[in-house]
Amino acid sequence: MTMIQSRNYISLILILLLLGPMLSSCKKTGVRVYTAPKETLTSQGVVNNGSNTAQIDITWNAPSHWQEQQSNAIRLGSYRIYGLNNQVADVTIVSFPGKVGGLLANVNRWRGQLGLPAIFEEGLASLVESKKINGDTVTVVQLSSKDMGKQMVVGIFEFNNKRYFFKLMGDASVVSEEKKGFLKMLETVRLK
C-alpha cells in the first residue's frame, strides 16, 4: 500500500466516523410516554383553601360547559369559561353583608378593573338595569372596555340584608358569547 493510498483510507475512515454519529443523531422526536402530576387548581395559581369555604345559602344552575373552580372563604362559586383562541372569562359569585359601599362605588371599582375612568351618579343610568326575577329585584351592570378588549356583566341580588354579586368578566368575545347563559343563570338563583 502506497503512502497516498494509506492517506486516502485514513481520511475516508475519519470522515465516515464523523458522519456516523452526525447522521444517527439527526432523528426526530418520537412519541413520549411519561407520568406527570395532575394539574390541580393550585398549580394554576388559584388559591385552594381546602375546607375553609364560604357558607353557601343560595342555589343557582350554571351552564354545563363552564368549568367549576375551587371556591374559598370569600367565593361562593367560581367558574372558568374557555373561548376560542385562548380567550377566557371568569364567573365569580360572592356575598357581603350590608350595602358594600353602594352601587356607584362598586361600579367605579369595576370600571377601574377594566381601565375605565370613574363616573358620577348620573352616569349610572346607562350602565345599570333593574330586572324582576321570580319576584326579586336584580340589578344588572354591564361594562365594556375596548382598549383592554374586556367586558363585564354583574348581577346583584339582595337577600336578608346581604348583597350577592354574580360577576362575569373576561375577554370581550367570550363575555358577549356567554352573556345570554349568564343572564339565564341569574334566573335560577334561589335562596336556600
Place this chain on the structure above:
Amino acid sequence: MKTKLIKISASLKLTLFCLTCLLVLTFVGTLDQVNLGIYYAQKKYFQSFFVFWEPVSGIKLPIFPGGFAIGWLLIINLLTAVITQKLYVPKKIGLFLSHLGLAILIVGSGLSSYWGIESQLIFEEGQTKQYTEAQRHSELVVSRSLTENEDEIVGIPDTILSEKKVVSHPKLPFTIHIDEYFPNAQLFRREGVGSFGEKQKEIKGVGGRVAIKELPITVKDDELNMSTAVITLKKDKNVLGTWLVSRALGASQTVKVQGRSYTLKMREMRYYLPYKLTLKDFKHDRYAGTNTPKNFSSLVAIEDAEKKEFRDVLIYMNHPLRYRGKTFYQASFGKEDTLSVLQVVENPVWLLPYISCGLMTIGLVWHFLIMLGRFSQRRNS
C-alpha cells in the same frame, strides 16, 4: 484524482473559504433576525446544511452553505490537514492538540444543536412548577388518570402530527388518525357546516361549531403558533369519533373508551422535572433615578425529594442555576415584575467546549515551548 481531492481538502484555501462563508453567514443571519426572530434565523442559517431561497412558493433553491455544511467542511479540512501534514508525529504534538481541540469545538457545536433541548420555565411569584415548556413546539397529549395524584401521558410531537399519518402506541387503546394538521391557525365560532363540509358535522365537542382559518407560521419572538389538528380515533375497525384539537382551545376534551376516560389536548411541548421549583421573589433593580435596568434576579426554591435537596438559589445575569443536567438562565420577565422567565438548556455535550479550549491551550503552549527551545538552540549554536 483522489490525491487532488485530498490536497484541496487539506488546503489553507478551503479553511479561508469556510471562514469567509461563516463570516457572511453570521452577518446575514444576524441581520435577518429582525425578520425571522432568533429561533427561525438560527434554524435557517446555522442549523441547516444549506440556506434556501424560495423564489416561488414550493420551490426552494440552495443558494449558500449553511452552518452544518461549513462545519463539516472545516472538520474534513482540519483532519485531512492533520494527516497529510503528519501533525500526529511527536515533535508536532502541540499543533496536533490544537487542531484536535478545534475539531472537537466544531463537532461539539453541531452535536449540541442536535441533542440540546431548550425550553423555558415561566412562573409567577409564589407559583410552583414541575415542568419547563418549549413554546415553539406543540404536542398532542392523551392522558389518563394513573393514581390520585398522577396522570399517564402519551405525547405526540408536532413533527409526527405534521406527517398526517396513523399514530399507534402500546399505551393507547386506540389509533389516532391525523386527518388535518395546521402549524398555525385561528379558530372562529361558526354555526352549521364548518370548514370541512359534511365532515365537520362528525366532529365531536366544540370542534363541530368551529371554523379553522389556516395562518402562515409566525416567526416573531413574541407570537405563538396555534397548532391545530383534526384527528379521528379508531379502535380496531370502529370509529370512536373525530375531534378538533388546538392550542387555541384552552380546555381539554374527554373521550371514554371501555369505561376509561382519556383527555385530549394540544399544548406546548413540556419537559417534566423530577423536582419542583418555586419562584419566591423576582427583582428588577434600576439605576437610581432612571429606568435603566441594573439587575434582574429570581429567588427560586428547589424542592427535590429524590435527592433530598431543599434550598433557595438566586438566579441572576451570568449566574445561572446548574442542576441535574439543566442550566436555568434569567431570560425575561413580565406582569409588572411579578413573573419571571428562565431559559432552560439541557445539553449533554456541554463539556466539549471546555475540553476543546483546554486541548487548544495545551497544544499552543506546547508548540510555543518547542519553537522557543528550537530558537534558543539555533541562537546558541
